Amino acid sequence: MDFDFSALRQQFPFFTAHPDWIYLDNAATLHKPQAVFDAMDQFYSHQNSNVHRSAHGLSQQATAAFEAARTTVAQFLNARFPHEIIWTSGTTAGFNQLVFGLMGPVLQSGDRVLISTMEHHANIVPWHIHALPFGVELDVVPLTAEYRFDLAAFAELLKRRPKVVSISHVSNALGHIQPIADIVRLAKAAGAIVILDGAQGIVWEKMDAQALDLDFYLFSGHKLYGPTGSGVLYGKTEYLELLRPLLGGGEMIKTVSFSGSSWNDLPYRLEAGTPNMAGAIGLAAAIVWLQQQDIAAMQQHKKALVQRFYQGCRQIQGLELLSGPTTNAGIVALNLKNEHPADLATLLDQQKIAVRAGTHCAMPLFQALNSKGSVRFSFACYNSFDEIDRTLTALATAVELLTE
Ligand SMILES: Cc1ncc(COP(=O)(O)O)c(C=O)c1O
CATH class of the missing domain: 3.40.640.10 (Type I PLP-dependent aspartate aminotransferase-like (Major domain))
Structure with a gap:
């Protein structure tokens, strides 16, 4: 079975109704296909x-x-x-x-x-x-x-x-x-x-x-x-x-x-x-x-999204990546040095990019990491490479603004 990205995405009414949103809060909850x-x-x-x-x-x-x-x-x-x-x-x-x-x-x-x-x-x-x-x-x-x-x-x-x-x-x-x-x-x-x-x-x-x-x-x-x-x-x-x-x-x-x-x-x-x-x-x-979907291809796509996002983040100075790119199920947690995660998430929200900031219902983890939280980007099979690139551009701009 070939992975037909646009056919897959079209099955999610949310994205037809809201093409302007980049939804990267998939670990919180996923969008649903019409079949549901x-x-x-x-x-x-x-x-x-x-x-x-x-x-x-x-x-x-x-x-x-x-x-x-x-x-x-x-x-x-x-x-x-x-x-x-x-x-x-x-x-x-x-x-x-x-x-x-x-x-x-x-x-x-x-x-x-x-x-x-x-x-x-x-x-x-x-x-x-x-x-x-x-x-x-x-x-x-x-x-x-x-x-x-x-x-x-x-x-x-x-x-x-x-x-x-x-x-x-x-x-x-x-x-x-x-x-x-x-x-x-x-x-x-x-x-x-x-x-x-x-x-x-x-x-x-x-x-x-x-x-x-x-x-x-x-x-x-x-x-x-x-x-x-x-x-x-x-x-x-x-x-x-x-x-x-x-x-x-x-x-x-x-x-x-x-x-x-x-x-x-x-x-x-x-x-x-x-x-x-x-x-x-x-x-x-x-x-x-x-x-009915090609689950292996969906997983491959998600892996590729993580790699692309991870590589892009590495080019942005000041970002600290908490997640590793491998053995990763599609979530990247990061921080901007000396800034509160909420500030980054708010600037992204202004660009209609939905991410989550905070301790993600895992406070003891962040205590162990000695960190006040993170900005979490979580990917799903219906996210596109274009969305990753637009997010990286928005992220670079937000980092610039916050570190000026
Ligand atoms: C690993 C893990 N366990 C448990 C839960 C709780 O799930 P729910 O809020 O749907 O009950 C979540 C939700 O984010 C989770 O990520």
């Missing part, structure tokens, strides 16, 4: 009714579409069973359910959990809320001098016998791809349960949960061309069975009396209340759409 809008519109216009509840035909149609969406995700991740896909509202919600659910059945006072310096707050704060107050202790894998995951230090920390290892596939702040195959292999050999935060990795490369022998994997629909408010917590059946539900209410129960309740089977046990039906259907449509 169509699937959600079809659901609301023709099938809208509540799932799993009513005997009428409409509800049955909605249930069929909703469960077909679950199967699409299960096949995409190569899960063994559709019930290993738990719908969430996103990675953050998934982590809160997961950490809460592990407490008691898996984690008790005195147990250790191992994360890394590069984690997003979604893989830090839920541990603070749900685990640390009950005596669980967190260990943190440091960075190498090149701001990469320190595999040797990781192997050393595994000697402390963490019960759980929870690591992001791709750093949302730096774009660095973690050595997940080694991480999973070493963690398993040390007897730990492995959680992979796929929020940034899911769009970078296809995940095979069985081949990688993942115990848990989380991602957000909106970072995979799908709608906001949709997401997935994947888990192996035997581990999902252990989780205590965080949310109680309709659908997640078998029986309820005033003295207690018994819980439903998977996946419903972990999906209390009316689910985000259109969101699940939209997310499945995004996956189907993605599978």
Whole structure:
């Protein structure tokens, strides 16, 4: 399959409506192809009714579409069973359910959990809320001098016998791809349960949960061309069975009396209340759409965008690049010496170039880097080389202005 850039870009209504914007904030959220809008519109216009509840035909149609969406995700991740896909509202919600659910059945006072310096707050704060107050202790894998995951230090920390290892596939702040195959292999050999935060990795490369022998994997629909408010917590059946539900209410129960309740089977046990039906259907449509594209060519294109941008940045005096150009999933973080990242981002915004400035929900990372934050340029398959060149010109002008 050839990579037809303009045919791809045309599928994103945002860019037809707003050709003047250069959108380089893709790590925050992606734009969506028309196919996702169509699937959600079809659901609301023709099938809208509540799932799993009513005997009428409409509800049955909605249930069929909703469960077909679950199967699409299960096949995409190569899960063994559709019930290993738990719908969430996103990675953050998934982590809160997961950490809460592990407490008691898996984690008790005195147990250790191992994360890394590069984690997003979604893989830090839920541990603070749900685990640390009950005596669980967190260990943190440091960075190498090149701001990469320190595999040797990781192997050393595994000697402390963490019960759980929870690591992001791709750093949302730096774009660095973690050595997940080694991480999973070493963690398993040390007897730990492995959680992979796929929020940034899911769009970078296809995940095979069985081949990688993942115990848990989380991602957000909106970072995979799908709608906001949709997401997935994947888990192996035997581990999902252990989780205590965080949310109680309709659908997640078998029986309820005033003295207690018994819980439903998977996946419903972990999906209390009316689910985000259109969101699940939209997310499945995004996956189907993605599978119709040349994913390898899209990845190549993204790599080329990073190289071009990185080389261009090297020509601009005063810029400090925090991200490396290789083993990078399409994110470049940089700073202008002695300037606040927000100033650079504001000047770019005035040129209609959307980037993000700050600590990117990774405050501990920037504490480790002894930095107040960065300007983050994050690329997607629908960005063009022309956009990179225009951004570099705008960046050079902004740097000139700020350093005058
Ligand atoms: C690595 C990583 N983990 C978790 C999250 C949280 O995702 P969400 O805000 O969609 O819940 C993000 C979002 O940026 C992320 O990049």
